[in-house]
Amino acid sequence: LPEDFDWREKGAVTPVKNQGSCGSCWSFSTTGALEGANFLETGKLVSLSEQQLVDCDHECDPEEEGACDSGCNGGLMNSAFEYTLKAGGLMREEDYPYTGTDRDTCKFDKTKIAAKVANFSVVSLDEDQIAANLVKNGPLAVAINAVFMQTYIGGVSCPYICSKRLDHGVLLVGYGSAGYAPIRMKEKPYWIIKNSWGENWGENGFYKICRGRNICGVDSMVSTVAAAVRS
Amino acid sequence: DTFSDDQLIKQVTDGSDELLGAEHHFTLFKRKFGKSYASQEEHDYRFSVFKRNLRRAARHQKLDPTATHGVTQFSDLTPAEFRRTFLGLRKLRLPKDANQAPILPTSD
Numbered sequence: 001l002p003e004d005f006d007w008r009e010k011g012a013v014t015p016v017k018n019q020g021s022c023g024s025c026w027s028f029s030t031t032g033a034l035e036g037a038n039f040l041e042t043g044k045l046v047s048l049s050e051q052q053l054v055d056c057d058h059e060c061d062p063e064e065e066g067a068c069d070s071g072c073n074g075g076l077m078n079s080a081f082e083y084t085l086k087a088g089g090l091m092r093e094e095d096y097p098y099t100g101t102d103r104d105t106c107k108f109d110k111t112k113i114a115a116k117v118a119n120f121s122v123v124s125l126d127e128d129q130i131a132a133n134l135v136k137n138g139p140l141a142v143a144i145n146a147v148f149m150q151t152y153i154g155g156v157s158c159p160y161i162c163s164k165r166l167d168h169g170v171l172l173v174g175y176g177s178a179g180y181a182p183i184r185m186k187e188k189p190y191w192i193i194k195n196s197w198g199e200n201w202g203e204n205g206f207y208k209i210c211r212g213r214n215i216c217g218v219d220s221m222v223s224t225v226a227a228a229v230r231s
Numbered sequence: 232d233t234f235s236d237d238q239l240i241k242q243v244t245d246g247s248d249e250l251l252g253a254e255h256h257f258t259l260f261k262r263k264f265g266k267s268y269a270s271q272e273e274h275d276y277r278f279s280v281f282k283r284n285l286r287r288a289a290r291h292q293k294l295d296p297t298a299t300h301g302v303t304q305f306s307d308l309t310p311a312e313f314r315r316t317f318l319g320l321r322k323l324r325l326p327k328d329a330n331q332a333p334i335l336p337t338s339d
Contacts (some may be wrong), residue, residue, distance in 0.1 A: 001337055019317070021316050021317070022316075022319075023258060023315070023316065023317065023318060023319025024319055025317070025318060026319055026320055026321070067321060067323065068321075070321065072319065073319065073321075074318075074319035074320060074321035075319060075320075075321050076310060076320065076321050078329055082247065098271055119330065120330065121329065121330035121331055121332040122329045122330065122331060122332060123332045124331065124332070124334070126238045128337040129332075129337065131337070132335035132336070132337050133332055133335060136335060143320050146314075146317075147310070148291055148294075148295055148298070148324060149290045150284075150287075150298070150303065150305045150308075150310065150313050151284065151288040151300040151301065151303060151305075151306075152291075152298060152300060152303070153299040153300060153301050153303065154298065154299045154300075155297055155299045156296040156297045156298060157297070157300035158294055158295060158297045158298070159291070159294045160294050160295070161294060164307040166320055167314060167318045167320050168317075168319075168320055169319070169320050188297065197304070197317065198304075200264075200304065201303060201304060208298075210297070212320075223329075224332050225334045
């Protein structure tokens with residue numbers, strides 16, 4: 001594994017988006033992962049539609065009653081991959097633009113599919129495996145506890161205590177080997193995470209969180225997706 | 232060598248330093264993030280939330296010293312409002328039937 005790795009430098013990451021006042025983080029995490037996978041498959045970076053997921057994806061967990069993807073009220077990335085697989089794919093952002101509101105109608109147009117899911121899977125709770133899957137398969141959809149993100153401005157976040165109760169969907173796009181940590185007097189490796197709260201939040205829309213201890217549950221729910229070649 | 236930090240730096244406030252200039256910070260916050268409130272009551276309430284969040288940011292800074300914490304676009308929201316409005320992970324566990332990614336070689 002390389003010591004440092006960043007999919008942004010390789011052109012696999014679209015500009016930071018903004019979910020607005022809508023609990024649709026899960027859809028941004030999903031599109032981000034598929035945008036990266038589609039880039040690996042086709043060599044082209046295409047921004048995909050979160051609004052299609054918000055409006056059209058109501059995939060449910062068969063094991064848990066009422067646990068369904070539900071627009072601004074929340075969802076799960078794996079369910080969204082399942083929806084995308086069943087629906088046939090996702091449209092371009094420009095063909096189905098984001099409004100950040102729940103609507104009753106789904107405007108999915110099958111003739112305008114821009115990216116398809118071939119398969120998806122979850123990655124084991126092992127940081128080397130997470131890094132290997134990131135390097136091999138592209139950006140990963142991950143869940144995190146976002147309590148420290150409400151006040152985060154920059155730097156490598158490495159709280160002494162952080163709940164592992166997952167409540168936010170984000171995109172893992174890379175890692176670094178040495179984020180400077182003056183207080184603890186040592187260099188700290190970190191994950192680079194793309195968020196969906198606009199470029200004015202965090203480090204131009206990105207979050208750095210330290211590696212090594214499943215901080216804020218960042219290693220707990222990691223999903224990788226492969227894109228299918230469009231026919 | 233005989234001087235400690237306490238002797239070098241004289242405390243001139245009452246200790247609640249994270250709230251020093253809170254009103255000014257709130258004015259800057261409103262301007263930076265284009266915030267406006269419908270009524271004076273709402274404004275006053277949001278200011279009280281903002282002050283609580285300044286204290287919270289200071290706590291986060293102590294707990295998370297390698298990052299910088301402070302005023303963000305969410306500083307006028309309570310933690311519950313923040314969760315309700317901007318977080319949306321619906322389930323806490325993965326489906327049992329989820330495919331497991333194959334183990335990849337990581338040495339060399």
